[in-house]
Amino acid sequence: MATQQLGRWASSLDYLSLPQPVIEAAIRSFQNSLGSILGGSNHPTTQRTIKALQPLFGDRKCTIIGHAELSGSAVSCDLQHAALINGIASHVHDYDDTHLHTVIHPAGAVVVSLLALAEYLKLEEGRIVSGKDFITALVAGIEIGLRIGNAVSPKHYDEGWHITGTVSPMAVAAASSNLLRLTPEQTANAISIASTQPVGVRVHFGTDTKPFHVGRAAQNGILAAMLAKGGFTAAPDALEGRRGWVEVLGNGSNTLSEQVNQLLQLSEKSQSSAVGREIWEIEKNTFKPFPCGIVIHPTIDACVQLHKEHDLQNIKDLDKIDSVHLRVHPLVLDLTGKKSPKDGLEAKFSVYHGAAIGLALGSATPAEYEDNIVNDKRVLTVRAKVTAEVDETVHSDEAIVTLTMQGGVRNEKHVEHAVGSLDRPMTNEELHEKFMSQAIPVLGKERATEVESMAWEICDVRDVARLAKAAR
Amino acid sequence: MATQQLGRWASSLDYLSLPQPVIEAAIRSFQNSLGSILGGSNHPTTQRTIKALQPLFGDRKCTIIGHAELSGSAVSCDLQHAALINGIASHVHDYDDTHLHTVIHPAGAVVVSLLALAEYLKLEEGRIVSGKDFITALVAGIEIGLRIGNAVSPKHYDEGWHITGTVSPMAVAAASSNLLRLTPEQTANAISIASTQPVGVRVHFGTDTKPFHVGRAAQNGILAAMLAKGGFTAAPDALEGRRGWVEVLGNGSNTLSEQVNQLLQLSEKSQSSAVGREIWEIEKNTFKPFPCGIVIHPTIDACVQLHKEHDLQNIKDLDKIDSVHLRVHPLVLDLTGKKSPKDGLEAKFSVYHGAAIGLALGSATPAEYEDNIVNDKRVLTVRAKVTAEVDETVHSDEAIVTLTMQGGVRNEKHVEHAVGSLDRPMTNEELHEKFMSQAIPVLGKERATEVESMAWEICDVRDVARLAKAAR
The missing domain is CATH 1.10.4100.10 (2-methylcitrate dehydratase PrpD)
Incomplete structure (x- = not known):
């Protein structure tokens, strides 16, 4: 029938x-x-x-x-x-x-x-x-x-x-x-x-x-x-x-x-x-x-916004970052918790890489998942400063990223619905x-x-x- | 591994x-x-x-x-x-x-x-x-x-x-x-x-x-x-x-x-x-x-042997058959119990057709599963006389076929292992x-x-x- x-x-x-x-x-x-x-x-x-x-x-x-x-x-x-x-x-x-x-x-x-x-x-x-x-x-x-x-x-x-x-x-x-x-x-x-x-x-x-x-x-x-x-x-x-x-x-x-x-x-x-x-x-x-697992998207979204707001253009700007802290949905570290990806394929399973390209380069297209970018000095500089924490109250299309600059200036970016989600197509x-x-x-x-x-x-x-x- | x-x-x-x-x-x-x-x-x-x-x-x-x-x-x-x-x-x-x-x-x-x-x-x-x-x-x-x-x-x-x-x-x-x-x-x-x-x-x-x-x-x-x-x-x-x-x-x-x-x-x-x-x-x-489900094979095997032994060449010979009785493995009627198949495809699921072509024609190749043979007079004549009974003691590659001719002559053919089985390749x-x-x-x-x-x-x-x- x-x-x-x-x-x-x-x-x-x-x-x-x-x-x-x-x-x-x-x-x-x-x-x-x-x-x-x-x-x-x-x-x-x-x-x-x-x-x-x-x-x-x-x-x-x-x-x-x-x-x-x-x-x-x-x-x-x-x-x-x-x-x-x-x-x-x-x-x-x-x-x-x-x-x-x-x-x-x-x-x-x-x-x-x-x-x-x-x-x-x-x-x-x-x-x-x-x-x-x-x-x-x-x-x-x-x-x-x-x-x-x-x-x-x-x-x-x-x-x-x-x-x-x-x-x-x-x-x-x-x-x-x-x-x-x-x-x-x-x-x-x-x-x-x-x-x-x-x-x-x-x-x-x-x-x-x-x-x-x-x-x-x-x-x-x-x-x-x-x-x-x-x-x-x-x-x-x-x-x-x-x-x-x-x-x-x-x-x-x-x-x-x-x-x-x-x-x-x-x-x-x-x-x-x-x-x-x-x-x-x-x-x-x-x-x-972004060309990676959907659970990383809210983090990347927040980091791209921070990149623009702080005008992080070159390695000198990036050196001024003190720390980057992510609060994410429980599945994120499960599925994409790879701290030090070695190549583009591994980077797709790394929320740390996602955060780093968002902050350092302001975009996440297939180009930012090429092997050479995964090992680019600017990306590595930022990635080393990223920490992540699971928060049971955070939704799957949500992330809270706290960027702290040397000297103590702090900017918290809260993405409630990541770009590309049903709520924010x-x-x-x-x-x-x-x-x-x-x-x-x-x-x-x-x-x-x-x-x-x-x-x-x-x-x-x-x-x-x-x-x-x-x-x- | x-x-x-x-x-x-x-x-x-x-x-x-x-x-x-x-x-x-x-x-x-x-x-x-x-x-x-x-x-x-x-x-x-x-x-x-x-x-x-x-x-x-x-x-x-x-x-x-x-x-x-x-x-x-x-x-x-x-x-x-x-x-x-x-x-x-x-x-x-x-x-x-x-x-x-x-x-x-x-x-x-x-x-x-x-x-x-x-x-x-x-x-x-x-x-x-x-x-x-x-x-x-x-x-x-x-x-x-x-x-x-x-x-x-x-x-x-x-x-x-x-x-x-x-x-x-x-x-x-x-x-x-x-x-x-x-x-x-x-x-x-x-x-x-x-x-x-x-x-x-x-x-x-x-x-x-x-x-x-x-x-x-x-x-x-x-x-x-x-x-x-x-x-x-x-x-x-x-x-x-x-x-x-x-x-x-x-x-x-x-x-x-x-x-x-x-x-x-x-x-x-x-x-x-x-x-x-x-x-x-x-x-x-x-x-x-034979080009049909393997559970029918012992029955066909027995019937082909009976065809040869009784030299059942034409419709006059076949008219002399009084009854054909099959004793078969329990799965046979489950899987192939179709009494009156209408065409060649249905005939593949009919132990009755299998018995009929074995007895009437002495062979069971794809030609005997053509639609015209399924409805051939000789085949229909024999098929109408076939009855089948499940016997729990009969193995899957075994069948006992009893052919009774008019006048009471009776021949029981016991196939212990059908042709094509592992025991009788x-x-x-x-x-x-x-x-x-x-x-x-x-x-x-x-x-x-x-x-x-x-x-x-x-x-x-x-x-x-x-x-x-x-x-x-």
């Missing part, structure tokens, strides 16, 4: 039924995701993937985002490899997005799949995918993925599944089916075929295989939709049935029918007035202001800065500006394939 | 260390699997897959087994799609092989991967894969898959995982790594990357998606090996670690370290005399004499007949004979890619 209902919902969703706030949320998710893909496009993990799999590339119809030249030829590859590589890029810096209730990073896998499909359809079938088609499919996929995720949260993740990789195949299948205009039954089959290909156990966190989960999930979802389009059959009750996805992977936590019922009501209610409108799950997506201006910091090094300023404006104005884009091409 | 040990074992296994009975078991597994692939090559599920995915095919380096022409051009496709399609074909008739303790169908995914890799390596790198290379890699993959399967059996399967699809990615990764001559560390990474891509929940049994699990598992394992070869990293303790494969998918049943220790001892012991030799898991692989002659019944309709008699003799003599084959090409 649930699987078929999801199929019907995803296949019938159209642009006109989307409430304006949902469209705006989808655009923000897309803009943020595209920036993350660009930002991860030159990461060593992404490079390794391209190099390892290049001999397998098929017809070069789809863009490897952020790449201009490879072995002398323009970089593109087949549909499936484009989805894999761009999917890896989207997640490799841990700098994408988070649906806080499920810990799903929702946009990456769906965005890369739809971009690649738009290029594929143009060259293979002569069909032009519009920005409205794209956004509609994106909402269909993300909404279905998050609903399924809600149904098995938090147990599924807690027990060791990387939920982004297990749910995204279904999200991508739903999105791709909507874009490919599959029938309700075919769409249910696509979701069903996708559900039997979960990717990702958490033991791989901290290795290349973590972002691989996102890329492979994208491929699995596309494959499922292509097979379903060709009449391939799968269990009609793949999610809710005996020995189905929820029973086997959900480990007893299951509110699927409730989630599906809420989903079905969305479309009805969206027809009526905005008063009492149900919030769609995609509206609860949050964007990462990143503004479009902040998303713009985040995008540019990732896109300019790859595309140059002019092209980055052009691509970003296409992202914001995606609903007016006539040919999404052209957008993808512009991002190489 | 276990993951690294498996990597070392798989990468260091060489032909000279294989005991002769292990080589013979591997050859039988290969011959049987190749027949199954040919037998499934024209199945509608396989055809649907080819049609749906043909637009995505890359460089046509690898053979789609059993296909000569498609849209006018010789049929071959890229490495990954060849593995998928041939993998689906291998399992689509449920006519492959079974490792009884784990219920894994071990050979299919590994065989299709190694055949495709042999063709790929020849064209891409100019490397010729010999039959000895092939058999060594096959043993490495199957042995590792079955050991991992043992570690989580029976709970993993009982709780809803299609164990063939969850374990085979690792088996294929190990086999491919051996063939690609990866280092021990790379091989461990390949197994690790494969482990995070389990395929298959059991809700899909009875649909196209069941055999898809085998094909997709093959692709996942190949991808893992290619990435590992390129330096891609994954958890060093992917199987045994916290939130690793065994913990997340094994649901508490876990004898992995014990299984790995036994595996490591195999190679040492094989150096010494045959006395007290440990049996390898691949030697416990059994081959399906299929002979090479029976495997030959099974192979030919599947290969001749696809390749014709001459080519089928040629391909089969290459399979039996695989250890003397100089170029496995040529064998693959011969099977188109």
Whole structure:
């Protein structure tokens, strides 16, 4: 029942039924995701993937985002490899997005799949995918993925599944089916075929295989939709049935029918007035202001503010710091208590590094998680002065940082809700800065500006394939 | 530890260390699997897959087994799609092989991967894969898959995982790594990357998606090996670690370290005399004499014998049957108690159909599970006369069939161990007949004979890619 209902919902969703706030949320998710893909496009993990799999590339119809030249030829590859590589890029810096209730990073896998499909359809079938088609499919996929995720949260993740990789195949299948205009039954089959290909156990966190989960999930979802389009059959009750996805992977936590019922009501209610409108799950997506574990974000936020207020420009200014004291949520030292990280990867698990780059450099982008910055003299100078204390009364999006200068001047910065949290979402201006910091090094300023404006104005884009091409 | 040990074992296994009975078991597994692939090559599920995915095919380096022409051009496709399609074909008739303790169908995914890799390596790198290379890699993959399967059996399967699809990615990764001559560390990474891509929940049994699990598992394992070869990293303790494969998918049943220790001892012991030799898991692989659930096999076996003894040639002979009574193991009616199957798929779950084709036609190959045979007058005539009774004292590979003819002549056939069981393995002659019944309709008699003799003599084959090409 649930699987078929999801199929019907995803296949019938159209642009006109989307409430304006949902469209705006989808655009923000897309803009943020595209920036993350660009930002991860030159990461060593992404490079390794391209190099390892290049001999397998098929017809070069789809863009490897952020790449201009490879072995002398323009970089593109087949549909499936484009989805894999761009999917890896989207997640490799841990700098994408988070649906806080499920810990799903929702946009990456769906965005890369739809971009690649738009290029594929143009060259293979002569069909032009519009920005409205794209956004509609994106909402269909993300909404279905998050609903399924809600149904098995938090147990599924807690027990060791990387939920982004297990749910995204279904999200991508739903999105791709909507874009490919599959029938309700075919769409249910696509979701069903996708559900039997979960990717990702958490033991791989901290290795290349973590972002691989996102890329492979994208491929699995596309494959499922292509097979379903060709009449391939799968269990009609793949999610809710005996020995189905929820029973086997959900480990007893299951509110699927409730989630599906809420989903079905969305479309009805969206027809009526905005008063009492149900919030769609995609509206609860949050964007990462900093490329590290979310528990560090309030500390970094406070330290960046202190950096600006004290105008801490160079090593002489930093030498004048006497001490930095953090009061943080109990999970912070558990998850990110690494005092002396040796490289960028370890730094992602260090609240001390987060505080140090905030104070010393005033920003925390992937550049501040490069190995050379982790061992930069200014950063080390500040880090040595940071102490941290757990405070049971501090919330997960809250931190209190006390900066004491030599001579005794003291400044306490209390961040009640970190930037990027649900209570203080990143503004479009902040998303713009985040995008540019990732896109300019790859595309140059002019092209980055052009691509970003296409992202914001995606609903007016006539040919999404052209957008993808512009991002190489 | 276990993951690294498996990597070392798989990468260091060489032909000279294989005991002769292990080589013979591997050859039988290969011959049987190749027949199954040919037998499934024209199945509608396989055809649907080819049609749906043909637009995505890359460089046509690898053979789609059993296909000569498609849209006018010789049929071959890229490495990954060849593995998928041939993998689906291998399992689509449920006519492959079974490792009884784990219920894994071990050979299919590994065989299709190694055949495709042999063709790929020849064209891409100019490397010729010999039959000895092939058999060594096959043993490495199957042995590792079955050991991992043992570690989580029976709970993993009982709780809803299609164990063939969850374990085979690792088996294929190990086999491919051996063939690609990866280092021990790379091989461990390949197994690790494969482990995070389990395929298959059991809700899909009875649909196209069941055999898809085998094909997709093959692709996942190949991808893992290619990435590992390129330096891609994954958890060093992917199987045994916290939130690793065994913990997340094994649901508490876990004898992995014990299984790995036994595996490591195999190679040492094989150096010494045959006395007290440990049996390898691949030697416990059994081959399906009939394309249906294994619990029906003793009944079919008995009925085929009765068919011959009574020379039941035509409808007049069959009309003389008064009654057929089965005494069977308790699971038989539970799993295969469908009295009046409507089509071939339902017939696979009907002990009554099994008895009827055994008696009326004297054989049970995929041809006797075609829809038209399920509704053939001779079959229906006999089926109506079959009654079945559960007998708690009857073993799972045992059946007692009483045939009573009009006039009162009665013949009781007691099969103590069905053909194909561990106690009465299929002979090479029976495997030959099974192979030919599947290969001749696809390749014709001459080519089928040629391909089969290459399979039996695989250890003397100089170029496995040529064998693959011969099977188109």
